[in-house]
Amino acid sequence: KLQQCVWWCGCVCVTCVYAFVCAYLLICTYICVCNSRKDVITVTPWLAPVVWEGTFHTTLIDAIYKMQNITVATTVFALGKYVQFLKDFLESAEKHYMQGYRVHYYIFTDQPEAVPTVTLGASRSLTTLKIPSSNRWQEITLRRMERLEKLIETQLSNEVDYIFSLDVDTKFYGHWGVETLGDIVAVIHPGYYSTPRDDFPYERRSESQAYIPYGKGDFYYGGAVIGGRVEKVHKLAKTCRMQLDVDKANSIEAAWQEESHLNKYFLYNKPTKILSPEYLWQDTKYITPDIKIIRFSQVIKNYAKVRPNP
């Protein structure tokens, strides 16, 4: 009889504790008004949202932008052997990038005939722009700002609302929508988002226009993604281009070329929206628990095989 009693008591105690734990969690989940992502930064100290999976509702944001009938320009540079990346880039973009919106791709290339024929969705078009080759990859990357600046000046300012300038040696793996739109949009470089600022590979030589002293800096932004309203991106491209010209005149090349200049620009002209590393990953990287989805990633490539020079 005593044993029976003890078992029953045990049962009751267990039930009570269980009920208490459940109730506590229920309270935390439903009544508390909480962020869906507590493990990551979702807003910067200058109140720019940082876009992660779980921080936005696609339906709500689509409702805002669909009404505005926007056009999004998307530029890529595919020179030399980099043309091989175009097919995957475009095909994956047609699956995941800005679905349901008017998109105009601008492909800068030295081999227009190598641009693959990719089936584009409705309201989506492609323009190929021929530019000269180079036998230095650093040269190619350094001229991008100038080309972007000129493209916006000559063609885009009346035709397009937003622009994204993306690297071509990449692929889309997941949804990339209008949650990424803002006045000036930058992406956190996947290699440095939990690194302390003094370890950021900023340009540290004061002779360069891209110089950022130790102790300064918010994030290390990736050069593979620049976005925003056309007039804002024009200002960014123009400023970076001018700074690149000054460096060239002084015979100095920043540590990470235009990425260094971009980081300098974003330090003093804060982005109004920041994309998490979900929007710029690297296929070679190990995926950490806070990355719930990879949307856009730099593909594995053999540098020796694709670059014109080491």
Add this chain to the structure above:
Amino acid sequence: MGTMKSLLIVYMFVFVYSCVSSLNNLISLCLCLGLANSRKDVVTVTPWLAPIVWEGTFDTNILDATYKPQNITVANTVFAVGKYVQFLKDYLESAEQYFMLGYRVHYYIFTDQPEAVPTVTLGADRRITTLKIPGSNRWQEITLRRMEMIMNLIETQLVNEADYIFCLDVDTKFYGHWGAESLSRLVAAVHFGFYSASREHFTYERRPESQAYIPYGEGDYYYGGAMIGGLVREVYKVTKTCHLWLNMDKANSIEAVWQEESHLNKYFLYNKPTKLLSPEYLWNGPYQNNEVKMIRYSHVWKDVSKVRPN
């Protein structure tokens, strides 16, 4: 006895499993990988990626560094009709202590008794314009005409004079810093009484006959009518639309349950604000609670029978 024992053992297994999975959730809630929010206890960004401004989410220095060089002018409108003129002194004096310090501020005081506007020492680059308007013997009438008056002010004066505008209630006082963190294209404040309530409890207008009607199941937040802010041209759209709706309701002999606040909530549901201010920016009363770490702006206690005309 044997059945009970085996039942209890099964029960124990279920219990242990659910404990472990709940603990897992709790751990992932608490664990910070990389950067993390400074405020984990509140929502800091809406599902359409508008930041919600709380103490601890922003750095005043960074924001000032962005806005001060833009040489902006901020208009501040209040309505002080009938006995409400008594609130002007505290309102203006506290604003001179806390509201947009270091920026050019232009107060516009709509009143039926211009002589009753107190003389308040204003800081540098700050001034007051008094605008005479007719009184009324119905407080609902006064509140309903505000939209029209602000719309006219913007049309005739502000569109050339000011960049941002805040339309505030006069029976209030500033108690803490209100600065550039509040600036954005379209700004609304979350009503202190409803920020942790579920949307069915929001006091939206529920009669379909009114233009302010919001059906059950819809709604993001309940916004306070005492605060509308943003770029002059955006707030103009708010006031114009709400004025139109208020007129339509008047023609149909219906008055929304919370007058212009109801219409404002309808507007903000379909025209999402680009920034939300937490209840720190629109409080009521001297007490605080766990999430609201500081009160910046609050309604003052008033004996409604003594101040309202009806």
